[in-house]
Amino acid sequence: MYLSSYGDNDGVVTSVSSNIPGGHELAVGDWDHMSIRTGLTFPVFEEYITGDYAREGANISDENIPKNMPVANQWVHGGPLIEGGENKMNVAVEENVAKVNLHLLTADDLSQIKVLDPSGKEMSANVEIGKEDEVFFSGAISHSLTLDNPQIGEWQIEMEAEEENAYLLVADYDMEKKSDVGIRTEKEMAGLQKNQQLAYKLKVNNPNVQEDTVKATYHVTESDSPNNSETWVVTGGTNLSQELTFDKQDRAYNITIDIDGLTKDGNPFKRTIVDSVYVGEFPRK
Secondary structure (H helix, E strand, O other): OOHHHHOOEOOOOEOHHHOOOOOOOOOOOOOOOOHHHHOOOHHHHHHHHHOHHHHHOOOOOOOOOOOOOOOOOEEEEEEEEOEOOOEEEEEEEOOOEEEEEEEEEEOOOOOEEEEEOOOOOEOOOOOEEEEOOOOOOOOOEEEEEEEEOOOOEEEEEEEEEOOOEEEEEEEEEEEOOOOOOOEEEEEEOOOHHHHOEEEEEEEEOOOOEOHHHOEEEEEEEEOOEEEEEEEEEEEOOOEOOEEEEOOOOOEEEEEEEEEEEEEOOOOEEEEEEEEEEEEOOOOOO
C-alpha cells in the first residue's frame, strides 16, 4: 500500500529501484518476492544468460535509468491503539491541497472509525475496508478514504478498538499545481563505504513557508535491529540538511525524516520522507 505511491512494486521493492545502472530491464510482470524464489521467472531471462545475447553483451547507457528518489508529499504516522480507550490522531491540511488520500492499516478490526473536519463536524466518510495480503502487513485491515477539497486545518481521526491494536497511516497530499511544500532531497554518497557518513541534503524551497518554524527530525534505524536507532533534529530554516553517521559496516539502515512547520498563513503542514541506504560494500558471490 505504501509503495504504491512510488509506482509499480512487488510489495517489497519498487520496479524503479530494481534497476541496476548499466543493466537492461527485460520484463515487469505480476510477480512478488515470494513467487520469484520458486524460479517462476527463469524462462523470462533464460535465453539472455545462455544464448548469443549473453556472449555479445548489451551496450546500455545508465543515463536514461530513472533515479529512485523518495516521495516528499506524504505524511506517515503510526502507533498503538488502546483497548476501549480514546484513540485520536490529527492530520494537518494546509492551503492549496486539492485532496488527501488516507490509507490506514490496523492490526485488527476497529469497532468504529470517525473523521472530523477542523470545525469538529463529523464527515460522512466512504471508507473502503479490505484485508492486506502483502508480505510485511499480511493480515492487516486496510481502510482507505479520500478527502476532496479538504478544509484547511487539523482534521481528526477517531478510532475505537475493542482490543489492543496498532495502526499505520499514510496520507498522500494531492496539491494544486506549483503549490507543493517544495521539499527537495539529495544524498551525497561519496565516502559512505569508508567513513560511514552520509550527507543528506534536504531543503524546503517554498516562499509560502515560515522559515523559522520548519523542523526536520531524522530517525535512523538499523534494519535488522530496530532498537539500534539514532535521532537528529534540524530547526530554524529551510535548509534541513544533516550529516548522518552509521555505527556499523555492511548493514542496511532505514531513514525516516519527519518535517513540520507553518505556512505564511499560519497553517501547520507535516510531511514524512522514507529512505534507506546500505553501508559498506555489497557482498559478492
